[in-house]
Amino acid sequence: MATDQRRVLELAVLGSLHETPLHGYELRKRLNALLGMFRAFSYGSLYPCLKTLLERGLIVEEHPQAVTGRSKIVYKLTAEGKERLQELLTQAGPAAWEDESFGVHFAFFRHTEAEVRLRILEGRRSRLEERLENVRAALARTRERLDSYTLELQRHGLESVEREVRWLNELIATERRASNEASDE
Amino acid sequence: MATDQRRVLELAVLGSLHETPLHGYELRKRLNALLGMFRAFSYGSLYPCLKTLLERGLIVEEHPQAVTGRSKIVYKLTAEGKERLQELLTQAGPAAWEDESFGVHFAFFRHTEAEVRLRILEGRRSRLEERLENVRAALARTRERLDSYTLELQRHGLESVEREVRWLNELIATERRASNEASDE
DNA sequence: GCGTCGATGTATCGGGCCGATACATCTTGA
């Protein structure tokens, strides 16, 4: 579905507003700072998203008229919004393994249950391994036809993804350790 | 401009057809195999692109009626198409430094002049360094507010990009060495 | 005081990408 992308955006916005009410401009700054090199959201996505969240009653507008007459529109999470956020954090499906979504889910891990965290990390890893498999197979099929530049590109691409898999392995091990320690009290 | 993306697609298609005539389905397979983990093109982009290239006379259709009546449409580069390809390979501007374009340009480096190769590699590097700068600055500003998961995400993101910069440094050094060896004959 | 520059702030539009889909043929193997 194309609604997968909508859900990520929704999660990102609701998750950000969970901490503290924000207006559009700062929401974008915070979100992009939070995600760093992984993702960036544009106004063209954020403002329409805020509008639909408003219509659905998940957030409310506030016009704090400061002493200076400057008009800022601050958005605040409603009770329904918090519920929806919990739902999004819990029901992380296969869509959360993808490049565009994974970073957002990860960025809100502190609000996510340990079980779901593990599911997302393992799903992401299997998604990457699947992709590695495909690319390696395609490479084996066409290696003789490729020049040294293309091979170098392929090599670097594969290495980058392998590196992310190793990173995920470490994270998964850490999660498992923490979960075991918690269980033998 | 939004035409930047068009140019990359054009380059990818013309570059692929330069080797050998292809039909849509195999063009896509070859291209995606060529780019590996870096990019993938969809039919929704490729077929419209082929149509405009056809209209502009840069490629021509061929209907090789095989013994079996199976209809395949093979596209072949024209003289104008080859000219245009050379133009695209040579006039690589700042757009070529971006994520979506760099891999495609790199994949056709064997058809690119040494001088242009160096320009693209250095441009890509400075683009990444610029981005690192921004993210590091934002991180320094907000570090205290971030939880350990987000910090780990940031750390991994930065390391990935730093790794790509080191890769570019090696490639640039190799290019320079080759270019120097060529000059003292 | 005054000009100006960059950051802050809200908002929209259109070009273009791509997932999903439809449909047809060929090959493979059970």
Added chain:
DNA sequence: TCAAGATGTATCGGCCCGATACATCGACGC
């Protein structure tokens, strides 16, 4: 002989995002 999956051509609609417009604010120099 039948089904499944690869090969093959093609389009459509939803949605993303760069570009843009417009306005205010703080700081700085002069």
